[in-house]
Each structure stands twice: as structure tokens, then as C-alpha cells.
Amino acid sequence: xxxxxxxxxAAGAAMLMLKGTAIPxxxxxxxxxxxxxxxxxxxxxxxxxxxxxxxxxxxxxxxENGQEARxxxxxxxxxxxxxxxxxAGYSGYSIDNIAQADSISGQRTGISSFxxxxxxxxxxxxxxxxxxxxxxxxxxxLGHFGERLEGLVDVILNALPENGALYLATLPCMDATNTxxxxxxxxxxxxxxxxxxxxxAQIRALAKKKQDAGKPVILANIxxxxxxxxxxxxxxxxxxxxxxxxxxxxxxxxxxxxxxxxTAQNTETAVTETTAPPVPAPEGDVTLDGKVxxxxxxxxxxxxxxxxxxxxxxxxxxxxxxxxxxxxxxxTLLIRSL
Numbered sequence: 001x002x003x004x005x006x007x008x009x010a011a012g013a014a015m016l017m018l019k020g021t022a023i024p025x026x027x028x029x030x031x032x033x034x035x036x037x038x039x040x041x042x043x044x045x046x047x048x049x050x051x052x053x054x055x056x057x058x059x060x061x062x063x064e065n066g067q068e069a070r071x072x073x074x075x076x077x078x079x080x081x082x083x084x085x086x087x088a089g090y091s092g093y094s095i096d097n098i099a100q101a102d103s104i105s106g107q108r109t110g111i112s113s114f115x116x117x118x119x120x121x122x123x124x125x126x127x128x129x130x131x132x133x134x135x136x137x138x139x140x141x142l143g144h145f146g147e148r149l150e151g152l153v154d155v156i157l158n159a160l161p162e163n164g165a166l167y168l169a170t171l172p173c174m175d176a177t178n179t180x181x182x183x184x185x186x187x188x189x190x191x192x193x194x195x196x197x198x199x200x201a202q203i204r205a206l207a208k209k210k211q212d213a214g215k216p217v218i219l220a221n222i223x224x225x226x227x228x229x230x231x232x233x234x235x236x237x238x239x240x241x242x243x244x245x246x247x248x249x250x251x252x253x254x255x256x257x258x259x260x261x262x263t264a265q266n267t268e269t270a271v272t273e274t275t276a277p278p279v280p281a282p283e284g285d286v287t288l289d290g291k292v293x294x295x296x297x298x299x300x301x302x303x304x305x306x307x308x309x310x311x312x313x314x315x316x317x318x319x320x321x322x323x324x325x326x327x328x329x330x331x332t333l334l335i336r337s338l
């Protein structure tokens with residue numbers, strides 16, 4: 001179990017007014033084993049169309065297991081049916097500010113523009129960050145998606161306490177056959193899938209970069225939880241999708257509360273140190289010959305069709321999307337990397 005550090009919000013912080021509800025920015029002294037949790041992101045965190053979104057299920061699981069006293073939600077916003085409705089979800093927001101001229105879906109406010117204030121005013125031990133969907137919908141600077149997200153990640157990391165953690169979520173799929181929020185003039189089903197996939201690759205790379213630097217960042221693979229059948233309008237989860245997300249985040253929360261967060265992270269992205277080969281093979285090296293080439297694509301194709309069996313080490317190298325399953329997505333990623 002990680003020791004929890006008592007956190008005090010700034011005394012005398014101003015009262016905030018949002019959606020007609022006053023939220024006090026200051027907080028009482030917490031009990032020793034209580035953590036402050038910030039759910040941070042865009043409309044999916046806010047709970048678009050279903051007030052509270054995944055946080056309703058997350059709070060329900062906490063309540064069902066008698067953990068309310070251990071988890072204090074923080075943030076300037078308020079909404080949902082949970083026991084603690086505070087959050088930091090902002091519908092329509094992106095990573096950085098996006099000007100009208102640079103967006104195919106209108107001007108957007110970036111959470112990076114006020115992240116310093118947010119983290120100072122609402123101190124958090126744990127942050128669940130899921131952000132970037134609106135950057136894709138705006139078709140804004142996706143080639144530098146990871147670099148821009150890193151700026152926000154660094155602000156959060158600098159504000160976390162000694163035993164804090166940042167859970168960095170991949171983005172869920174989007175369904176371009178639904179054009180309510182997805183421009184049919186700029187996206188096809190294939191190009192939308194590719195945009196989500198490319199941004200998630202940058203998120204995974206960012207998480208690994210921070211982990212390698214010893215930072216408390218844990219990849220949270222939301223993309224592996226939801227399918228297009230779990231979407232309400234092509235972008236936002238439906239009720240079942242939000243429930244799946246709530247269950248997913250509750251598992252991540254329990255890992256943190258049980259002191260298992262930084263060992264459990266390997267089940268999201270790769271293998272644990274105890275099962276990794278002594279000399280790590282390059283990612284995508286299915287044949288384990290120290291190189292990544294067309295022979296690896298052929299080997300993976302045979303595995304997927306059942307014509308060959310994968311050893312544990314081969315399966316780990318072939319799992320390019322990090323969801324602990326081998327499928328056509330892994331083969332596509334491998335072929336693109338050649």
C-alpha cells in the first residue's frame with residue numbers, strides 16, 4: 001500500500017460558478033488514507049448526453065464496496081448521479097487552444113491553457129486523463145499530437161504529490177458512418193480509424209517515454225474497452241459504453257488503492273519484467289531474430305489464421321496495439337512499420 005500524503009487546498013480559494021452550481025475550491029484536510037481523484041478530459045469525461053457519463057458507474061462501484069471515504073473526487077465542474085459529482089470534464093475542449101482558421105469543426109479551448117490553475121486549485125493524487133478526440137474532429141496538427149499532449153502531461157506530473165499517478169488513456173474508436181459530429185467531407189471510415197490509431201500510437205509512445213524516465217504515468221487502454229457498437233452518436237459512448245468505461249476505471253482505481261498501480265501497468269501495455277526476455281527483441285520481431293521485416297508479417301499472418309502457434313515471447317512482440325490480444329490490427333500496424 002502506498003503511503004498517502006495529506007493534501008490541503010489553498011486556503012481562501014475563490015468560489016467558482018459553473019452550470020449554475022457553486023463549488024468551493026478549497027478542501028478540508030483529508031484522512032490519511034484518502035486520495036483525491038481528478039477525472040480530466042473532454043465531453044466523454046463530462047458525460048455528454050448522459051450526465052455523469054462513466055463517472056456514474058465508477059462512483060457506484062466505489063459505493064458498493066464501501067470506499068467512499070477513501071476517494072474524494074476533485075475538479076471545478078459538477079454533474080452526475082454519483083456520491084461525489086465533482087470533476088474536470090470539459091465538453092468540446094481540446095489539448096491546446098485551436099483557432100477557427102486551423103479547425104474544420106470550429107474554434108476550441110485547450111485544457112493546456114489553464115492546466116496550471118486547475119492542478120493548483122484542485123490538488124489531486126491521481127488523475128484520469130482522456131483527451132484528444134476533439135483534436136481529431138478538428139483535424140488539428142495530428143502529426144504533433146503526442147508532443148502537444150506531452151506539454152499537458154508535464155504540467156500534471158509537476159503538480160502530483162510524491163506517490164501520485166497519472167493514468168493516460170488511449171482514445172476510443174469513432175464511427176465515421178455517423179456524421180452528426182464527424183465531417184463527411186474530411187473523414188471516411190478508413191481515414192477516421194487511421195487518425196484514431198495514429199494518435200493512440202503517439203499516446204502509447206508518450207506513456208512509455210515517461211515510464212522510462214521514471215515518471216508515474218500508467219497507460220489506460222480505453223480503446224481496447226469500447227467498440228463502435230458502444231457509441232451513441234459516432235463519438236460519445238452509449239449507456240453500455242459508459243458502463244464499460246466506469247468498470248474499467250474502477251479497476252484502475254483499485255490497483256492504485258491496493259498499491260499495485262505500477263506493476264499492473266504492464267498488463268495494459270506489455271509484459272512484466274519477470275516474463276520479458278533477457279535481451280528485449282524489437283517491437284514487431286515475431287520471429288525473434290533481432291530484426292523486423294516481412295518475415296515477421298508472414299509469421300504473424302500464419303498465427304492469426306491458425307497455421308502456426310505463437311510462443312509467449314513471439315506473442316508479446318506481435319501485440320503492437322498493447323491490448324494483450326493478437327488480431328488484424330496488430331498485423332496492420334506491423335505492415336505499416338515496414
